[in-house]
Amino acid sequence: MLSYAIRRILGAVPTLFIIVTLTFFMMRLAPGGPFDSARRLPPEIEHNIKAAYNLDKPVYQQYLIYLDDLAHFDLGPSFKNKDFSVSQLIATGLPVSAEIGISAMIIAILLGTGLGTLAALKQNKASDYGVMSLAMAGITIPTFVTAPVLTLIFGVYGLNLFGYEITLPVGGWNGGAFHNIILPVTVLALPQIAIISRLVRGSMIEVLHSNYVRTARAKGLPNHLVVWRHALRAALLPLVSYLGPAVAGVLTGSLVVEQIFGLPGIGRYFVQGALNRDYTLVMGVVIAYATLVIVMNLVADLLYAVLDPRVRFD
Amino acid sequence: MVTPFSGGKAELIEQAQEVQGRSLWVDARRRLFRNKAAMASIVLLGAIALMAILAPLLSAYSFDAQDYNVVSCSPDWWPDSTVICNAGGTHWFGTDYLGRDLFVRVLYGARVSLTVGLVATLVSLLIGVAYGAVAGFLGGRIDEFMMRFVDVLYSLPFIFFVIILMVIFHRSLFLLFIAIGAVEWLTMARIVRGQTLSIKQKEFIEAARAAGVGTFSIIRRHVIPNVVGPVIVYVTLTIPSVILAESFLSFLGLGVQEPLTSWGVLISDGANQLETAPWMLVFPAVFMAITLFCFNFIGDGLRDALDPKDR
Numbered sequence: 001m002l003s004y005a006i007r008r009i010l011g012a013v014p015t016l017f018i019i020v021t022l023t024f025f026m027m028r029l030a031p032g033g034p035f036d037s038a039r040r041l042p043p044e045i046e047h048n049i050k051a052a053y054n055l056d057k058p059v060y061q062q063y064l065i066y067l068d069d070l071a072h073f074d075l076g077p078s079f080k081n082k083d084f085s086v087s088q089l090i091a092t093g094l095p096v097s098a099e100i101g102i103s104a105m106i107i108a109i110l111l112g113t114g115l116g117t118l119a120a121l122k123q124n125k126a127s128d129y130g131v132m133s134l135a136m137a138g139i140t141i142p143t144f145v146t147a148p149v150l151t152l153i154f155g156v157y158g159l160n161l162f163g164y165e166i167t168l169p170v171g172g173w174n175g176g177a178f179h180n181i182i183l184p185v186t187v188l189a190l191p192q193i194a195i196i197s198r199l200v201r202g203s204m205i206e207v208l209h210s211n212y213v214r215t216a217r218a219k220g221l222p223n224h225l226v227v228w229r230h231a232l233r234a235a236l237l238p239l240v241s242y243l244g245p246a247v248a249g250v251l252t253g254s255l256v257v258e259q260i261f262g263l264p265g266i267g268r269y270f271v272q273g274a275l276n277r278d279y280t281l282v283m284g285v286v287i288a289y290a291t292l293v294i295v296m297n298l299v300a301d302l303l304y305a306v307l308d309p310r311v312r313f314d
Numbered sequence: 315m316v317t318p319f320s321g322g323k324a325e326l327i328e329q330a331q332e333v334q335g336r337s338l339w340v341d342a343r344r345r346l347f348r349n350k351a352a353m354a355s356i357v358l359l360g361a362i363a364l365m366a367i368l369a370p371l372l373s374a375y376s377f378d379a380q381d382y383n384v385v386s387c388s389p390d391w392w393p394d395s396t397v398i399c400n401a402g403g404t405h406w407f408g409t410d411y412l413g414r415d416l417f418v419r420v421l422y423g424a425r426v427s428l429t430v431g432l433v434a435t436l437v438s439l440l441i442g443v444a445y446g447a448v449a450g451f452l453g454g455r456i457d458e459f460m461m462r463f464v465d466v467l468y469s470l471p472f473i474f475f476v477i478i479l480m481v482i483f484h485r486s487l488f489l490l491f492i493a494i495g496a497v498e499w500l501t502m503a504r505i506v507r508g509q510t511l512s513i514k515q516k517e518f519i520e521a522a523r524a525a526g527v528g529t530f531s532i533i534r535r536h537v538i539p540n541v542v543g544p545v546i547v548y549v550t551l552t553i554p555s556v557i558l559a560e561s562f563l564s565f566l567g568l569g570v571q572e573p574l575t576s577w578g579v580l581i582s583d584g585a586n587q588l589e590t591a592p593w594m595l596v597f598p599a600v601f602m603a604i605t606l607f608c609f610n611f612i613g614d615g616l617r618d619a620l621d622p623k624d625r
Binding site: 015018019023026027029030136137139140141142144145147148149151152252255256259260270271274275282286289 | 602
C-alpha cells in the first residue's frame with residue numbers, strides 16, 4: 001500500500017504540470033495585462049515594471065522561469081497586492097478557507113450519513129420521503145440563495161427561540177470566532193449534506209438487502225448492531241469515493257460563501273486575481289486547489305482499501 | 315401475441331412489426347408515463363418554457379424599460395408591503411430597483427438560463443459522445459491516453475476553468491455555452507466509453523466488421539445509437555447542473571450582461587436587496603428551483619424507465 005501511495009503521489013506530478021501549463025497559457029492569452037490602467041504610465045516606468053516581473057520577455061521564457069521558481073516552491077510575487085508574495089497571501093487565506101471548509105465537510109459527512117441511514121431504514125415511509133425531499137431541495141437550491149435567506153432570518157431579523165433572541169453576525173471573520181462561522185459553515189454544508197444523504201441512502205438500501213446482512217439478522221443480532229457493525233462499513237464505500245468531488249464542491253461553494261460573508265479566504269483572491277490579471281495569484285490559487293483535490297482523491301483511494309478488504313493494491 | 319405462421323409474407327411482416335411494438339423504447343415510455351412525479355415535471359417545465367418563449371406577449375412591459383415612479387415596489391398582494399406598485403396591480407411580481415417589471419424579467423431570465431442549459435449541454439453532449447465513443451472503440455494506448463487526460467481535467471474544480479475562460483475572452487453568451495459545455499463533457503465521455511466497451515464485444519459489431527465497414531462508420535452507425543439510453547438520462551441531469559453553473563457565474567458577476575438577464579443575475583440582485591425588496595429574490599429563486607426540481611425528477615424517471623435491471 002505504501003508503494004501504491006508513493007506511485008500515486010508521483011503520478012500527481014504530471015497532472016499538476018498539465019494543470020499549471022494549461023492555466024499559465026490561458027491566463028496569458030487573456031487580453032489586457034496586470035499593469036494596464038485607464039491612466040497610461042510613462043513608457044520608461046511601464047518598461048521597468050514589466051522588466052521587474054519578467055513580463056518583457058517572450059511568453060515561453062516567462063513560462064520556463066515560472067516552472068523553475070515553482071520547482072523551488074516559489075509561487076512568485078503577487079502583481080496586484082504589492083509587497084506580498086503569492087505564498088504569503090495563500091498562507092493568510094488558507095487557514096480561513098480550511099476552517100470553514102473542513103468544518104462543513106465534517107458536519108456534512110456526519111449529518112448526511114445519519115440522515116441517509118435513517119431514510120434507508122425507513123424506506124418508503126414518511127421519514128424517508130421527508131429526508132429525501134429535503135435532500136432534493138438541498139441539491140436544487142443553490143448556495144447563493146440559502147446564504148442571503150439565512151442571513152436575513154438569523155442575522156437581520158433574529159430568531160426568537162424559547163425566549164432567547166438569536167442573532168448571528170452576517171459577515172466578517174473576527175479571528176474565526178464561533179459566532180462568525182456558524183452561518184458560512186451551514187451554507188457550505190447544506191448541499192453536501194443533501195448529496196451525501198442521497199448517496200448513503202442508496203448504498204445502504206443495497207447493503208441491507210445483501211446476504212451477509214441477512215445472515216447477521218438470522219443470527220439474531222439486534223437491528224442497531226446489524227446497522228452499526230455490519231451494514232454501515234460497506235454502505236460508506238460510495239461516500240469515500242465521493243470525497244474528492246465533495247472537496248471540489250466545497251471549494252466552489254466557498255467562492256460564493258467567502259464573497260457573501262466577507263471572509264478573508266483564498267476563494268476571494270481567485271476571483272479578484274482573475275479579474276485583475278494577477279497571473280501569479282491565480283496560478284497559486286489554482287495550484288493550491290488542484291493539489292488539495294488530488295490529495296483528497298488519493299486519501300479516498302487509500303481509505304477505500306482500509307474499509308474494503310477486497311481491494312488490493314499491487 | 316405470436317400466432318403460428320400461416321400464409322403470406324405481408325402477414326409475417328405484420329407480425330414482426332407487432333412484436334417490435336414492445337421495444338425498449340415503447341416500454342420505457344410506458345413506464346415514464348406511469349411515473350407521476352416525472353409527468354408532472356414535464357408538464358410544469360413545458361409551461362415554464364412556453365412562458366419563456368411567449369414572454370414579450372405575456373406582459374405589457376418591456377424587460378429593460380425603467381420606470382422611476384415604481385422603483386422597488388412590491389406586488390400588491392405581497393404581505394406587509396410598504397410600497398405597492400399601483401392600483402392596477404399590473405406588475406404581478408413587483409419591480410426591481412430600477413423600476414423594471416420583475417415578471418417579464420424573470421421570464422427573460424428563463425430564456426437565457428434555459429437556453430444556456432440546453433445549448434451548453436448540447437456542446438458537452440457532442441464532445442463527450444464523440445470522445446467517449448472513439449476512446450472506448452479504439453481501446454489500447456489511445457484509450458488509456460484519452461481517459462488519462464479526462465482524469466487530469468477531473469482533478470481541477472471545473473468552475474475555475476470556466477471563470478478563467480470567461481475572464482480571458484470577454485463575457486458573451488456564446489462563450490458561456492462553449493465554456494460550460496467544454497467542462498461538462500467529462501462525465502459524458504466516461505459514460506459513453508463504458509457503454510462502448512461493452513457494445514464493442516457484441517456480434518453485430520463483428521458482423522459490421524466482417525462486412526467491411528470502416529471504424530468510424532461503425533462508431534457512427536452502430537455504437538453511438540446504442541448508447542443513447544444512458545446518455546439521455548445523463549443529459550437531463552446535466553441541464554440543471556449547467557443552469558446552476560451559469561447562475562453561479564452570474565452571481566460572481568461573470569455571466570450575462572445588463573440589461574439582458576438570467577436567473578443567476580436576478581437572484582444576485584435580489585440577494586442584495588433582500589431586506590428591502592425580498593420579492594426580488596423570491597420569484598427568480600422559486601422559478602429556478604422549480605425548474606431544477608423538474609429536470610431532476612425527469613432524469614430520475616427516465617433512469618427508472620430505461621434501466622433494464624429494474625424490470
